[in-house]
Each structure stands twice: as C-alpha cells, then as structure tokens.
Amino acid sequence: MSQFPSRDGCLLVGGVPLPLLSARAGGTPFYAYDRGLIADRIAGLKDALPEAVHLHYAIKANPMPAVVDYISARTNGLDVASLGELQLAMDTGIEPDHISFAGPGKTDMELRAATACGVIVNAESEGEIERLAAIGNELGIRPALSIRVNPDFELKSSGMKMGGGAKPFGIDAERIPAALKKVESLDLDWRGFHIFSGSQNLRQEAIIEAQKKTLDLACRLADHASTPLRWLNMGGGFGIPYFPGDTRLDLKPISEHLFELTGILKRRLPEATPVIELGRYLVGESGIYVCEVVDRKESRGEIFLVTNGGLHHHLAASGNFGQVIRKNYPVAIGTRMNESRTETVNIVGPLCTPLDIIAAKVDLPRARTGDLIVVFQSGAYGLSASPQYFLSHPAIREMLV
Numbered sequence: 001m002s003q004f005p006s007r008d009g010c011l012l013v014g015g016v017p018l019p020l021l022s023a024r025a026g027g028t029p030f031y032a033y034d035r036g037l038i039a040d041r042i043a044g045l046k047d048a049l050p051e052a053v054h055l056h057y058a059i060k061a062n063p064m065p066a067v068v069d070y071i072s073a074r075t076n077g078l079d080v081a082s083l084g085e086l087q088l089a090m091d092t093g094i095e096p097d098h099i100s101f102a103g104p105g106k107t108d109m110e111l112r113a114a115t116a117c118g119v120i121v122n123a124e125s126e127g128e129i130e131r132l133a134a135i136g137n138e139l140g141i142r143p144a145l146s147i148r149v150n151p152d153f154e155l156k157s158s159g160m161k162m163g164g165g166a167k168p169f170g171i172d173a174e175r176i177p178a179a180l181k182k183v184e185s186l187d188l189d190w191r192g193f194h195i196f197s198g199s200q201n202l203r204q205e206a207i208i209e210a211q212k213k214t215l216d217l218a219c220r221l222a223d224h225a226s227t228p229l230r231w232l233n234m235g236g237g238f239g240i241p242y243f244p245g246d247t248r249l250d251l252k253p254i255s256e257h258l259f260e261l262t263g264i265l266k267r268r269l270p271e272a273t274p275v276i277e278l279g280r281y282l283v284g285e286s287g288i289y290v291c292e293v294v295d296r297k298e299s300r301g302e303i304f305l306v307t308n309g310g311l312h313h314h315l316a317a318s319g320n321f322g323q324v325i326r327k328n329y330p331v332a333i334g335t336r337m338n339e340s341r342t343e344t345v346n347i348v349g350p351l352c353t354p355l356d357i358i359a360a361k362v363d364l365p366r367a368r369t370g371d372l373i374v375v376f377q378s379g380a381y382g383l384s385a386s387p388q389y390f391l392s393h394p395a396i397r398e399m400l401v
C-alpha cells in the first residue's frame with residue numbers, strides 16, 4: 001500500500017525496515033502502527049473540518065494504550081464503551097468532560113465508575129437513565145448524560161448499520177420526548193444527543209445524507225427539551241478502503257456540507273458543540289500485521305504459505321469479522337517488495353481450522369521460509385477484535401513506531 005515506502009526490498013514503518021522491526025519486537029508475529037501516519041490523518045481531518053466540529057476517537061478501533069495516548073493529544077475527546085476503555089481514556093489525562101461512554105447494557109458498576117469519573121454517559125435506554133440518576137444520588141454527584149437516539153433512518157451502504165429499525169442501541173426517536181421528560185424529572189445534567197447510524201462507509205453522499213438527517217432529527221427532538229441542547233454527537237462512519245474496487249473517501253464534499261451544517265446548527269441550536277466520532281478512519285490505515293512464513297507446501301497444484309500468524313491475531317483479515325463474502329485484505333511479502341515476478345499462493349495460519357486464511361489465491365513474489373508477510377489496513381479492529389486464546393499460541397506484541 002502506498003502509505004508505506006520500502007527500501008532495498010524491505011517495507012519501512014516509520015523509516016524502520018521490517019527485519020529490524022521484527023528484531024525490536026522479539027520476533028514475529030507483531031502489529032506495528034506508524035505514528036506519523038496517524039498524525040497526518042488527524043491533521044488532514046482538522047484542516048478539512050470546520051473548527052467548531054469536535055473530533056473524537058472511538059477507542060474500540062484500537063485500544064493499545066500508546067495509541068490512545070498519542071491520539072488523545074491530537075483530538076478533542078475520546079469515546080469509550082466499557083470500564084476498561086474508560087480507564088484507558090482517564091489514564092491519558094484528558095478532561096473527563098471530553099470523554100463519552102456509550103454501549104448497551106452498561107452495568108451499575110460501569111455507571112458508577114462513569115459518574116465518579118465525571119464523563120458523559122450516552123444512555124442507551126430508559127432503564128439506564130433511571131439507574132444513572134439513582135447512582136448519582138448515591139454518590140452525591142449530578143451525572144452528565146446524553147441520550148443515544150436510535151434514529152428513524154438508516155445510513156445507506158454502510159458496512160455495519162447501527163441505527164434505524166429495531167436495534168439494541170439507543171432509544172427510538174419517537175420515544176425521546178418521553179425520555180426527556182423522565183430525564184428532567186430526575187437529578188441529571190442533560191447535555192444532548194448521540195446519534196450514530198453506522199460505520200465503514202465509503203460513499204460521501206451517504207455520509208452527507210446521514211449527517212443532514214441527524215441534524216434535522218436533533219433539532220426536532222431538542223424542541224421537546226426545556227433546556228438548550230449543548231452537545232450533539234453526530235456519529236462518524238468514515239470508512240477506509242480494504243478491498244479491490246474500494247475507493248478512498250473524498251473529504252471535500254463532506255467538509256463543505258459540514259460547514260453548511262455548522263451554520264444551521266449555530267442558528268437553530270446555538271449552544272450545541274457538534275462532535276464527530278471516528279475509529280478506523282484515524283488508525284486503520286496506519287497499521288500493519290506481520291507474520292512469518294514457517295512452511296511452504298503444495299497441495300494438488302496450489303501453493304500454501306503457512307505462517308506463524310492467523311485469525312487468532314487478526315480475525316478481520318481472515319474474513320470472519322462481519323464479512324458476508326470473504327475477500328482478501330491487501331497483503332505483501334514485506335521482505336521482497338522489489339520483486340516483480342509473481343506466483344499465485346494461499347497464505348494460511350497455523351490453526352487447525354479451514355477458517356484460518358490470511359489471503360486466498362493472491363499473486364505475490366515467490367516467498368520462502370523466513371520471509372515476512374504483511375497485512376495492510378490493520379490498524380483498527382485487529383488484535384483486540386481477535387480470539388487470541390484460540391489454540392493457545394503465544395501472545396503477540398504491538399508497537400507504535
């Protein structure tokens with residue numbers, strides 16, 4: 001992939017050749033994230049977005065503490081969805097008021113921790129609102145709360161839909177007026193709404209449409225509140241290209257539209273801070289997964305490169321994390337970047353399951369035992385979204401380079 005240059009046939013991450021990185025890691029397999037690429041991505045976004053729009057990082061995309069720390073210093077806030085993520089966010093030292101806590105099924109323990117930290121809780125149900133108020137009373141703290149709305153529209157052509165129809169996320173839009181009444185009857189510091197309709201979208205028109213509908217909905221619902229809306233998390237959904245034919249998102253029309261929206265917001269909800277929360281768009285393209293060819297074998301005319309890494313570290317690349325039809329992530333032989341003669345191979349992991357495929361029938365330079373396989377677009381939903389303990393192979397290392 002173009003974001004990683006190479007020298008003398010070896011891929012470079014942050015200017016460091018792959019074999020040296022491997023030595024630093026204590027060997028393969030490992031994940032490496034390029035901090036320069038993360039910084040560039042965030043800087044590009046900040047240039048494109050209106051200044052009034054706050055940029056948040058959704059930690060679940062990549063919760064490596066060094067990555068979270070690095071990003072927190074460059075964004076306006078962090079979004080968390082568990083006690084563990086909350087603690088990671090608090091450890092960065094950012095203002096608790098710039099942390100929001102979403103996710104269905106928050107336990108009393110999590111609500112208590114969120115209240116004690118002073119972060120904004122995105123309530124996902126009427127029950128959560130009541131439990132949060134009771135916990136606030138118990139701790140003598142007035143909890144900050146935003147209501148997650150399950151919108152009455154869907155984000156079109158999104159990889160994962162998280163709003164519209166019947167969903168475990170948020171409170172249905174039509175029930176928000178009643179939920180606001182409940183909030184106002186309790187001792188809660190209502191800030192606004194969280195409206196997240198989906199993720200991994202590569203169509204700027206779909207994102208623009210969702211943002212427009214989100215603002216319309218927020219304005220309509222805010223009319224039912226007796227205090228002004230101060231906070232509007234409009235979700236994100238910015239996708240990254242993974243597969244052949246995927247085209248990079250064009251930020252320009254999204255940016256132009258956001259300038260228009262912030263104008264409308266200023267008139268209609270003048271006290272509201274708009275927030276965009278992004279995960280994979282900030283980190284996905286900065287990361288690679290690296291494993292090593294352990295065996296090269298042939299079976300009935302096909303070549304198999306068997307590696308020491310697989311779905312236990314990178315479930316998404318194996319096609320088992322939300323893909324309907326399995327497609328290959330972009331891969332390379334990271335130690336043979338300047339060889340142009342190729343052969344067709346299957347790259348598989350060491351697990352005793354036919355699901356453990358890294359790439360099927362790809363054309364790559366001829367690799368031998370000891371060569372390093374690189375899986376690109378692996379900075380998000382990699383290690384933390386994988387069943388590391390399956391088959392009891394050793395744990396792997398992550399590096400921010």
Ligand SMILES: *Cc1c(COP(=O)(O)O)cnc(C)c1O
Pocket residue numbers: 058060061079102196198199200235236237238277278279280281380
């Ligand atoms: C997962 C999630 C995100 C991040 O999604 P990406 O596709 O990684 O940008 C943002 N907001 C919420 C509420 C999420 O659950």
